[in-house]
Amino acid sequence: MERIVTIAVLIALAAVPLLASVFDAPFYLDLFGRVMIYAIAAISLNLIMGYGGMVSFGHAAFLGLGGYAVGILAKEGIDSGFVQWPLAIGSCALFALLTGLVVLRTSGAYFIMITLAFAQMLFFLFTSLAEYGGDDGLTIWTRSDFAGLIDLNDGASFYYLIFALLLACLGISARLIDSRFGMVLRGAKANERRMQAIGFPTFRYKLAAYTISGAMCGLAGALLANQAEFVGPSVLHWSRSGEILVMVVLGGMGGVAGPVLGAATYLLLSYFLADLTKHWAIIMGPLLILVVLFARGGLLGLLSGRRAKTDAP
Amino acid sequence: MTALLLIEQTLNGLQLGVMLFLMSAGLTLVFGIMNLINLAHGSLFMVGAYCAALFLEWTGSFVLAALLALPATLLVGLIIEIVVLRTLYERDHLDQVLATSGLILFFNEALHLVGGAEALYLDLPPFLKGQVKIIPGSPYPLYRLVVIAVGLAVALGLYLLVTRTRTGMLIxxxxxxxxxxxxxxxNVRLLFTAVFGLGAMLAGLGGVMAGPIVSVQSGMGENVLILAFVVIVIGGIGSIRGAFIAALLIGLIDTMGRAxxxxxxxxxxSHTAAQTAGPTIASMLIYLLMAGVLFFRPQGLFPPRGR
Structure with missing residues (x-):
């Protein structure tokens, strides 16, 4: 069932540019492009949260860091995507590696709090960078340039680039989860002490997973900055971290495709509710509570009729 | 001149500190006793401020509005507890974070509807408006001193409640x-409902007192909420004493750092480098402190005994 849903969703996403051009509604390219970018961010969070039990409440930090890497380089006149994107991903990986050394020493509620603390630090760092927009954020005048290989200013090409990257991230995370590495990660989630007892240095595995997750979210950040042609502190506001969390849980943490479903549902729902009424949050809030209280496996769990495992972190 | 500034900033820090304490006291007890992360605690702060602003419009009296706002916040808190939070105690932290962030969305928008899109202002009555000369030549707003006094009085009251009464013993x-x-x-459930109500009322009081200083608008509780989390993590989850000390510490460090x-x-x-880096470091200071505390003393500085 999960496989069928995944394939259906991906086919639908692939068809969006075609439909958008038929109905002459280029806006939907933007909307669904954003859906896929957040799907990548949610996949990265699911990697550590769904399989590693690490509930990060500061994942938007990577989204922002990746975006600012692109924005700052663009402002300094370096437009080449071949420089911008590796730097965005690399800086996120480095930030994840360094903060991971600290945050992974804690667990449970403390893990939630300390990831939040690091995200807040970055938030205030970028807020006070007056040179790069400060509070107001940074407008990116030119999208990343890939030397004629692909033109990001063309809506459909950019869309398919995001689509391809989404597929790649899905593939990577599916492969990782089923590998020995993923087994250790899932084992550490179920019972860390036992994993250590049978000889796995779980800390290293978790650190590696945290770093991969950060890097992947950094990619999403670079994409988001390019799409919005803007990056600002709001991208790494703590409520954004909350939104990514919601997407993962909404979709269901049990499977690889859950985050994609979750991101699509959350963004499309808030878009249509916002279209319906200015006060969409007053519907979205209670809806969220209902999902948490009654649909514990998320959408994936509802679809496949099984309860996804949501062990205490 | 510098000495004057120092005194002034110390008072500002204290004022932020007691405000944070009012928020953290409830948060730390809820977290400590029922192991519940309640992000909507900031919404209660906001509800308190809104209630005060609306009651002020109706009654015209600041004191009356403040006194009415407290039971109103208590009521809202109890409703939240009974309708939503009760189901969440047995859930993991993730579910709690999500459901209570749903509450935040709801309350932000609901108060937006009730109070209008414009920020509301709480006007102080004349007898609270003046300035006081703490030391000759440096006027300081009377209201801020009142805030500090009320905060300290509440802290003392809580201390007596927790250490001297049977209820406190149970807490x-x-x-x-x-x-x-x-x-x-x-009956831990009942105890918790009571504690949650108390915490809600304290958060409401914080909101009422913050009202005249900051503008009353939707989302105003969120920054305070994050700071309150920093406070309870540093102070040790579940400890009122820890929350008090950490709240004052955070209030002072944050204010002093910025100044x-x-x-x-x-x-x-160099001067220019300091002028750019200073404010950045200052705003990150308390989060650095929190990360440091979590790293070296994960249980916090003053954890409750018996853990």
């Missing part, structure tokens, strides 16, 4: 071992 016992307490025949960090750093680096 302390709940914070150190909930299972044992309920095995001894105490003096740039100048302090100017002593060791």
């Amino acid at each position: 302390r016992a709940g914070a150190s071992n909930r299972t044992m307490l309920s095995a001894l025949g105490v 003096f960090m740039a100048d302090l750093m100017g002593l060791v680096m």
Whole structure:
């Protein structure tokens, strides 16, 4: 069932540019492009949260860091995507590696709090960078340039680039989860002490997973900055971290495709509710509570009729 | 001149500190006893401020509005507890974070609807408006001193409640071992509802008192909420004493950092570099402190005994 849903969703996403051009509604390219970018961010969070039990409440930090890497380089006149994107991903990986050394020493509620603390630090760092927009954020005048290989200013090409990257991230995370590495990660989630007892240095595995997750979210950040042609502190506001969390849980943490479903549902729902009424949050809030209280496996769990495992972190 | 500034900033820091304490007291007990992360605690702060602003419009009296706002916040808190939070106690932290962030969305928008899109202002009555000369030549707003006094009085009251009464004994016992307490025949559910109500009222009081200083608008509770989390993590989850000390510490560090960090750093680096880096470091300071505390003393500085 999960496989069928995944394939259906991906086919639908692939068809969006075609439909958008038929109905002459280029806006939907933007909307669904954003859906896929957040799907990548949610996949990265699911990697550590769904399989590693690490509930990060500061994942938007990577989204922002990746975006600012692109924005700052663009402002300094370096437009080449071949420089911008590796730097965005690399800086996120480095930030994840360094903060991971600290945050992974804690667990449970403390893990939630300390990831939040690091995200807040970055938030205030970028807020006070007056040179790069400060509070107001940074407008990116030119999208990343890939030397004629692909033109990001063309809506459909950019869309398919995001689509391809989404597929790649899905593939990577599916492969990782089923590998020995993923087994250790899932084992550490179920019972860390036992994993250590049978000889796995779980800390290293978790650190590696945290770093991969950060890097992947950094990619999403670079994409988001390019799409919005803007990056600002709001991208790494703590409520954004909350939104990514919601997407993962909404979709269901049990499977690889859950985050994609979750991101699509959350963004499309808030878009249509916002279209319906200015006060969409007053519907979205209670809806969220209902999902948490009654649909514990998320959408994936509802679809496949099984309860996804949501062990205490 | 510098000494004057120092005194003024110390008072500002204290004022932020007691405000944070009002928020953290409820948060730390809820977290400590029922192991519940309640992000919507900031919404209660906001509800308090909104209630005060609306009641002020109706009654015309600040004191009356403030006094009415407290039971109103208590009521809202109890409704939240009974309708949503009760189901969440047995859930993991992730579910709690999500459901309570749903509450935030709801309350932000609901108060937006009730209070209008414009920020509301709480006008102080004449007898609270004046300035006081703490030391000759430096006027300081009277209201801020009142805030500090009320905050300290509430802290004292809470201290007496927690250390001197039977209820307080149960609260302390709940914070150190909930299972044992309920095995001894105490109705922990009821105790918790009471504690949650108390916490809600304190958060409401914080909101009422913050109202005249900041503008009353939707989302105003969120920054305070994050700071309150920093406070309870540093102070040790479940400990009122820890929350008090950490709240004052955070209030002072944050205020002092913002006021003096740039100048302090100017002593060791060039003026311009200090002026740019100072404010940045200052706003990150408390989060650095939190990360440091979590790293070296994950249980916090003053954890409740028996953990």
